[in-house]
Amino acid sequence: MSRFADGLDAAVHKAFTRPAPKSAGAQMRYLVKQLGGTEAAATMLRISQRTVERYVKDQIKKPRPDLATRLEREVKKRWQSQIRARAKAKAASTGGIVIDTCARLGYTAPIGTTDQDRIRHLTIALPPHHAARLFDAQDTGAGERELQRIAAEALKEVYFQDGDRRAGSLEEVRFTDVEHLEFEP
16 A cells, blocks of 8 residues: 555545444454355455455454454454445545645755745645545555646645646646655545
């Protein structure tokens, strides 16, 4: 996962009404129910069906670290999918999303302007269409660079150009050296 994708996921998780299962047995039971059986869960987690059954019955309580990571990731991916979809739809249609970042930001502009990039701490409300672009890209499997490029375009429009009220000749915004990144719904 990437820093941007993780940040978007964390923003959506804030809309959850119940916490995801914590114990390995509860997580495994949830996955078995979601996937329709122990065989499907075993295939997805790359373990034996018997091992899945032992977790379901709480005969095994502590998974090895790599399995614990896969198990938690798969549960979080499926947890409260309707609430996740509603939170994304709300951000993409009416609410937008707030980006809070501390990163090196600079831009490409015509000669004679000060385009020196520098570390900036910004908390900016991005309009719904930018939230929609970020979530759509994440849903289609966009990588870190693509999500970073979309966020840079959003910051260019909202922060640097202030909705075409200034810096109209700005060509490109560079968004690098991310020290902190958080999204809020």
